[in-house]
Amino acid sequence: MTSFQLSAMEDMVEKFLDAAARGDLTQVSSHLSRVPSLINRTGCSGWTALMLAARNGHYQVAEMLVSLGCDKFSVNASSQTAYDIAKFWGHRHIAGLLSRSEGRRVLPGGEPHLQENYFSRETLDRLSARRTDEVWLEAKQKDPDTVYLLFSNLSPMVSASQEDDDEGHIQLCRLRYEAVKDLLEKPSTVLIFLGMERMKNPSSSQTSEPPVWFAVSTDEDPAELLRRCREATCSFPKSGNRDLLKFSEEDAGVVAQARSVLAWHSRYSFCPTCGSGTRLEQGGYKRSCLNSECRSQQGVHNTCYPRVDPVVIMLVIHPDGNQCLLGRKKVFPAGLFSCLSGFVEPGEAIEEAVRREVEEESGVKVGPVQYVSCQPWPMPSNLMLGCLAAAVSTDIKVDETELEEARWFPRQQVIDSLFRGASSTLIVPPRQTIAHQLIRHWISVNSNL
């Protein structure tokens, strides 16, 4: 190769990488059709086209490069893959793309995972169309493969985790039809169809359908229920919310669904429109009024369906970009501070609810708001909408009916608390909470790469 050719090639690599960085799909594609070997070429600091597209959030370019077989696992001078870069810069779309495909290299420190909030994993396919199919539901109830979760006073029956485990993990007791069939006949029992296990390998030709799951709620004496199940390690946790954070991700997702629906049944036994009794329908997802004259028998409305309450939860960032606002309620353990939060009101957008709640609770005014991720929170049935919020004022005036204290915390103190163990002055909420994940998100997108 002559030096002229070399220089022309360098020039082309530079143009190609620049097109990828700018998200110019046409240019990237035209370069590759002429010189396919460009695809894995690197520029400054070992960055590939895929890394540049991942950094700047150009999904289509990344997708094309992947589909044309680029090396997804090459690393730059800082040992980062394109996946690391996409995740770091908050381009979850692209991180998703890069984490999905098969045959991925196992990275140091384990598999790459997109941030997923606790209570969010859907292990079951809800099969909502089956809820009206009473024949099918009845047949599935008696199926010996069917899994039943037993609830007493909104607590699921659990056992201590089988594995060596000093973190106090617990797991759901999976019961069979024989163990619950007496309970199912009692009129006070509430039965919820949760869904069908997702096939691990949908392309394989399985001979039978995967098992379906139900939740059963009973007002029988819990001690008696435990005696019947004859497992010494089983229990119904009594410490409420805290114990619900001890499940695996898979169990947590099912608990979120079952407990939210059961909590609705426990509070909504009567028709709010006319005060009459109601009957449970559609696999536990509807309660219809028994009064045939009731207005709820006509038209579309929400009284018959389970309630989900949207809640905004936000990490407020100081105008200097280097501090965040955290608050504590009187009931919190000493040192614990968390994100501010509040219910979305009727007729209110998420972004406005964030501004209103922050100003009401702390006196701080908020400008731009950015949605980050959400989390179902089954206590009883909230949908937590996690946001970053940019403060446009800094003076704090706490609403003492809501908070005991709110304070700006320097970034370094938050990092110390997250990664170096809790200090006595700041404990952040546990990793299962979206508050924790919002704080981590801020720390990571706000770092220098």
Place this chain on the structure above:
Amino acid sequence: MTSFQLSAMEDMVEKFLDAAARGDLTQVSSHLSRVPSLINRTGCSGWTALMLAARNGHYQVAEMLVSLGCDKFSVNASSQTAYDIAKFWGHRHIAGLLSRSEGRRVLPGGEPHLQENYFSRETLDRLSARRTDEVWLEAKQKDPDTVYLLFSNLSPMVSASQEDDDEGHIQLCRLRYEAVKDLLEKPSTVLIFLGMERMKNPSSSQTSEPPVWFAVSTDEDPAELLRRCREATCSFPKSGNRDLLKFSEEDAGVVAQARSVLAWHSRYSFCPTCGSGTRLEQGGYKRSCLNSECRSQQGVHNTCYPRVDPVVIMLVIHPDGNQCLLGRKKVFPAGLFSCLSGFVEPGEAIEEAVRREVEEESGVKVGPVQYVSCQPWPMPSNLMLGCLAAAVSTDIKVDETELEEARWFPRQQVIDSLFRGASSTLIVPPRQTIAHQLIRHWISVNSNL
């Protein structure tokens, strides 16, 4: 200046612009501290550092450049300002930053506005802390400046817009205490405190508080109410949802709040926990059970508070990036297709609800999901969560109980329908709907700049 100096300067400009494009705050800042005049220098196609930061979503760099006084209004070779670029690439945070500051140049075609969904504007400060202050609320009711909105059967009293207007705009009738005081004494009247007008100029030392607003719902004969108000042009619209889309942005925001709360009162007169009657409290934001033995008298729960139903609404994008999935229900006018949508279920994250609903209704499987914006929809009280969803399969199998038809529409056909008037084969929903805004968002972020 020698040619050597010129070349060194060019080199520095290039490095400076590159740092801005990469979001390297330290580099940008260090360049500017050495050579402040770099701030407005342009590179290829007239792009400034601010434009590059805006394009790639680097908020902190954009913020620093603005705070150091860069020219926000210079345009590149395509006549775009940094604001245009930020908006186009979906970096709303930065578009917000650039649209906020004072003294902005009026762009051709009017002021720049961030996309704002109909029903989302908050004209009033809800002052939720005042809801428990009965003395203050009572005094405000009698204040001659106080504004009352009258509702009959969930329709607000309106008049045709005063301005020359052939689009059929309507406006809320603003009544005074004298006009409603008889109604306020009737036990069946529902009174909702909506909030206080926001001060136009908060820094001015006003002598009195701005007016507060209430909504009044009555079961009196509507014809009689209209006679009393002695305005020939007043009416209570009967065509429901359609008329609610004819307000100004300001009025629409207030209607969203008032109508959602009133719809809750109209359906939730009885305690769902015990079936007893309830009484209205806290300025209309709470209904407490009259039965002192009821479980709802203890602990924290949601039965006493207005309901808001989260709904996902999503534009599904074909894997080729060039088509979107739209569906129609049987009741839609001929030719109208819209985004798919559905209620978020208990224990379900937004992203999972999007995947479930799309697969249930159309058979199409969805991978990554991206939140775009939301919209309160007061029919009766939904919170529409607008998302883009990337399809990972393309075969359509419609659930005929939900949809009449679903189809992939090529991008160009959607553009034609949006900008060149409706074709007979595709009519998209009106601009007041978040479905319309999602479609526009896709068209704009997906174009070549």
